[in-house]
Amino acid sequence: MSGETKSAAELAVEMKAAFESKFDAVKEIAEDALGKAKAGESLSQSMKEKADDALTELGGLKGSLEELEQKLDRSGGGAGADVKSVGSQFTESDEFQRFKDNPRKSDSAELMVKADLTTTTGGAGGMGAAVHSNHLPGIAPMPQRRMTVRGLLMPGQTDQPIIDYDRETGFTNNADVVAEGGLKPQSDFEIEEIQTRTKVIAHWIRASKQTLSDVSQIRSIIDNRLLYGLSFKEEQQLLFGDGTGENLHGIIPQATAFAQPAGFPAGTSIDKVRYMALQAVLAEYPATGIVMHPADWAWIETLKDGEGRYIIGNPQGTLSPTLWGLPVVATPAMALDKVLVGAFDMGAQIFDQWTSRIETGFQNDDFTRNKVTVLAEERLALAVYRDESFIYGDFGRQAD
Known part of the structure; x- marks a missing residue:
C-alpha cells in the first residue's frame, strides 16, 4: 500500500474512525474519573494530564475532520456526492x-x-x-x-x-x-x-x-x-x-x-x-x-x-x-x-x-x-x- 494516494473521501472515513476511537478512549477516562469521584477518591495528577491530553487530541481530530468534510461538501465528494x-x-x-x-x-x-x-x-x-x-x-x-x-x-x-x-x-x-x-x-x-x-x-x-x-x-x-x-x-x-x-x-x-x-x-x-x-x-x-x-x-x-x-x-x-x-x-x-x-x-x-x-x-x-x-x-x-x-x-x- 506504500505510495498509494488516498482520496479525500477515504481520508475522511479513516479520520472519522480515528475520532470515534479517541472519543471512546476519552469516554473511558471520564467514566473512570467519575467512578473515583463517587467513591470519594481524589484524581491523581497523572490522570488529569492524561485526560487533558486526550481531550486536546480529540479536539484536534474534530477540527481536522470538520475541515475535511466541509471541503468534501464544497467539491461534491461528501456523503451526499451520489445525489x-x-x-x-x-x-x-x-x-x-x-x-x-x-x-x-x-x-x-x-x-x-x-x-x-x-x-x-x-x-x-x-x-x-x-x-x-x-x-x-x-x-x-x-x-x-x-x-x-x-x-x-x-x-x-x-x-x-x-x-x-x-x-x-x-x-x-x-x-x-x-x-x-x-x-x-x-x-x-x-x-x-x-x-x-x-x-x-x-x-x-x-x-x-x-x-x-x-x-x-x-x-x-x-x-x-x-x-x-x-x-x-x-x-x-x-x-x-x-x-x-x-x-x-x-x-x-x-x-x-x-x-x-x-x-x-x-x-x-x-x-x-x-x-x-x-x-x-x-x-x-x-x-x-x-x-x-x-x-x-x-x-x-x-x-x-x-x-x-x-x-x-x-x-x-x-x-x-x-x-x-x-x-x-x-x-x-x-x-x-x-x-x-x-x-x-x-x-x-x-x-x-x-x-x-x-x-x-x-x-x-x-x-x-x-x-x-x-x-x-x-x-x-x-x-x-x-x-x-x-x-x-x-x-x-x-x-x-
Missing part, C-alpha cells in the same frame, strides 16, 4: 448530450425537476468571462437566500390550470345535549367557493454553442442562477402576491390582522408572537410556524434580562430557531418589523402543475449566431383555505 444536482442531471441526460453533439434549430432538451429542490450559492456574470484555462469550474459564488416558506406549506399536484376549492368563513356550533324525543339542534358552516388558477414563473439566459461543451459551466448556471431565480420569486409570491394579473394570491394579503387580546398586557416581541399563536388556535387552526425578517429574529435572540443574560438566545447554540415550540423561518422576503404566524400545514396548500423544468433550444437568430437559449420555469397555484388560520401583524418597533 446529483439538477445541473448535473441535466448535463448528463441523453437529451442534452444529443443536443450538445449536434445542435440544430428544431432541437431542444428538457429536464423536469422536483419542485421542493434547494439551490447552492453562485454569482453574477456572463458565461464568456467565466471560461478560462486553468480556471476552477463554475462561476464565482455570490450570497444567496435560503428559501424556506414552501417547506412550511402543504404540498399538492394538479393536472388542471383551474383550482376550485371551498373556503370556510364561519362555523356556528349548536351542538348540545338532547332529551329523548327532543328536537336536535342544527349547526351551520359558512362556505364560499374560491377559484384560482396556476401561474407561471420563468426566466431564461442565452449562452454560446461552445458553452454547451463546458458542462461544468452549464451545470453551474442551472443550479446557481436559473433555479435559484425561480425560488427567489416564488417565495415573494407565496408571501405577498396580490392575486392580480399573473401574480399568485399570497398568504399575507389574505391573512387576518392581529388583534391584541383583551386583558393581556402589550408585552415584548416574544409576547406578541405568543398572542398571535393564541389568535390562530382560537380560530381552530393551531399555529405550526412563524415567519419574520432576520433582523427581527436577531432582535428577539439578543433580548436580555435585568442581569444581562439572554432570554432565549444562546450564542453557542446550534439548534434550529424556535419560539413557543414553533419553527421560526427568518427570511429577507418578509417585511421588516412584520411577523406572520399561522397553521401553514393546514391553512394553505401549494399545487404544482409544472414542477421546475429546464429546457434548451433556439429562438430568433440564435442558430445563425451560434447561441443557445436555456429556459427555467415552473407553474403553480396557492390555495388559502381559511383567512383566520394566518395572523399578520407588526412588532411596533418601527413607525409605519
Whole structure:
C-alpha cells in the first residue's frame, strides 16, 4: 500500500474512525474519573494530564475532520456526492448530450425537476468571462437566500390550470345535549367557493454553442442562477402576491390582522408572537410556524434580562430557531418589523402543475449566431383555505 494516494473521501472515513476511537478512549477516562469521584477518591495528577491530553487530541481530530468534510461538501465528494444536482442531471441526460453533439434549430432538451429542490450559492456574470484555462469550474459564488416558506406549506399536484376549492368563513356550533324525543339542534358552516388558477414563473439566459461543451459551466448556471431565480420569486409570491394579473394570491394579503387580546398586557416581541399563536388556535387552526425578517429574529435572540443574560438566545447554540415550540423561518422576503404566524400545514396548500423544468433550444437568430437559449420555469397555484388560520401583524418597533 506504500505510495498509494488516498482520496479525500477515504481520508475522511479513516479520520472519522480515528475520532470515534479517541472519543471512546476519552469516554473511558471520564467514566473512570467519575467512578473515583463517587467513591470519594481524589484524581491523581497523572490522570488529569492524561485526560487533558486526550481531550486536546480529540479536539484536534474534530477540527481536522470538520475541515475535511466541509471541503468534501464544497467539491461534491461528501456523503451526499451520489445525489446529483439538477445541473448535473441535466448535463448528463441523453437529451442534452444529443443536443450538445449536434445542435440544430428544431432541437431542444428538457429536464423536469422536483419542485421542493434547494439551490447552492453562485454569482453574477456572463458565461464568456467565466471560461478560462486553468480556471476552477463554475462561476464565482455570490450570497444567496435560503428559501424556506414552501417547506412550511402543504404540498399538492394538479393536472388542471383551474383550482376550485371551498373556503370556510364561519362555523356556528349548536351542538348540545338532547332529551329523548327532543328536537336536535342544527349547526351551520359558512362556505364560499374560491377559484384560482396556476401561474407561471420563468426566466431564461442565452449562452454560446461552445458553452454547451463546458458542462461544468452549464451545470453551474442551472443550479446557481436559473433555479435559484425561480425560488427567489416564488417565495415573494407565496408571501405577498396580490392575486392580480399573473401574480399568485399570497398568504399575507389574505391573512387576518392581529388583534391584541383583551386583558393581556402589550408585552415584548416574544409576547406578541405568543398572542398571535393564541389568535390562530382560537380560530381552530393551531399555529405550526412563524415567519419574520432576520433582523427581527436577531432582535428577539439578543433580548436580555435585568442581569444581562439572554432570554432565549444562546450564542453557542446550534439548534434550529424556535419560539413557543414553533419553527421560526427568518427570511429577507418578509417585511421588516412584520411577523406572520399561522397553521401553514393546514391553512394553505401549494399545487404544482409544472414542477421546475429546464429546457434548451433556439429562438430568433440564435442558430445563425451560434447561441443557445436555456429556459427555467415552473407553474403553480396557492390555495388559502381559511383567512383566520394566518395572523399578520407588526412588532411596533418601527413607525409605519
